[in-house]
Amino acid sequence: MLTKKGNEMGAYTAEEIKGIVEDVGLSAEIQTDEHNFVTINVSAGEVEWIIILGKELSPYQCMHLGAMTLVEDQPLIFANNWNDAHTSKIIAIKDSETGSITPSADGQYLMTMSWFVPFFGSVSAEYLTYVVSHWHDEVCELLGLEELGEESDNSQSDEHELIDRLSQIELELQFKPRQSSRDLARSLKTTKYEINNLLYRNTHRFNKEGVTPPLWSNRSELI
Numbered sequence: 001m002l003t004k005k006g007n008e009m010g011a012y013t014a015e016e017i018k019g020i021v022e023d024v025g026l027s028a029e030i031q032t033d034e035h036n037f038v039t040i041n042v043s044a045g046e047v048e049w050i051i052i053l054g055k056e057l058s059p060y061q062c063m064h065l066g067a068m069t070l071v072e073d074q075p076l077i078f079a080n081n082w083n084d085a086h087t088s089k090i091i092a093i094k095d096s097e098t099g100s101i102t103p104s105a106d107g108q109y110l111m112t113m114s115w116f117v118p119f120f121g122s123v124s125a126e127y128l129t130y131v132v133s134h135w136h137d138e139v140c141e142l143l144g145l146e147e148l149g150e151e152s153d154n155s156q157s158d159e160h161e162l163i164d165r166l167s168q169i170e171l172e173l174q175f176k177p178r179q180s181s182r183d184l185a186r187s188l189k190t191t192k193y194e195i196n197n198l199l200y201r202n203t204h205r206f207n208k209e210g211v212t213p214p215l216w217s218n219r220s221e222l223i
Contacts, residue, residue, distance in 0.1 A: 010119040011059035012128070014038055017051060020128050025210070026136060042136075049139050065115040065131075067139045075101055075109035087193055088115045088138050113142055130200035137181065137196065137213055165190070166198055170205065170218055177217040178209065184216070 014030050021028040021042055028051075029041045038058075040051040049067040053060045065088070071078050075092035082090045092101045093110040103109050117131055165188070172187050173179060181199060185192040199206050199216055208214045 010122050011061050013059045021132055024132050062118045065135050067113045069111050069142050070108040088113045134196045173218045178215040180213040
């Protein structure tokens with residue numbers, strides 16, 4: 001497992017990024033084409049996405065995360081709704097000749113999801129672990145592979161109103177262990193982004209199982 005905390009340049013090699021991806025539990029393969037353009041192909045079961053490092057000489061000071069999907073109709077509405085609620089951003093691909101957004105022969109629109117992640121400011125490996133895990137979670141959601149949790153009991157939220165968010169998460173997981181960040185966000189009436197941010201920054205308090213989607217429990221329950 002990598003323990004790198006970042007450096008003065010805020011740079012990482014492709015091998016170090018690959019190691020972070022594998023530490024999350026995903027498969028990763030570095031590829032370099034004839035023009036020295038470097039990418040990392042990431043996969044887990046049916047889910048596939050890519051890390052683009054480009055032609056910059058290693059170590060790299062940023063990375064682009066990318067994934068694709070197809071939608072049946074209203075691609076701009078789909079993109080707008082997604083972008084309002086997620087860290088990653090989605091755009092509908094335009095036709096290279098006409099410059100318009102047109103469907104393929106089978107009536108589907110190609111959408112690309114991306115996230116630019118700079119390493120400036122001595123970004124830690126722990127932060128990049130969170131980025132990779134959160135991104136993979138959003139790719140699973142984009143592809144419809146994340147299981148939706150049961151509807152939450154509203155009374156739970158009322159009981160938690162005066163408790164800080166970390167304690168709310170611990171209480172919720174004590175009540176019902178092994179929940180996804182989406183389930184927790186619904187129960188606590190907040191965003192999945194906030195829940196993921198707290199979970200990955202406090203892995204000494206929470207334990208993660210699996211990746212599609214990750215299921216979380218309190219570490220105290222495992223002792």
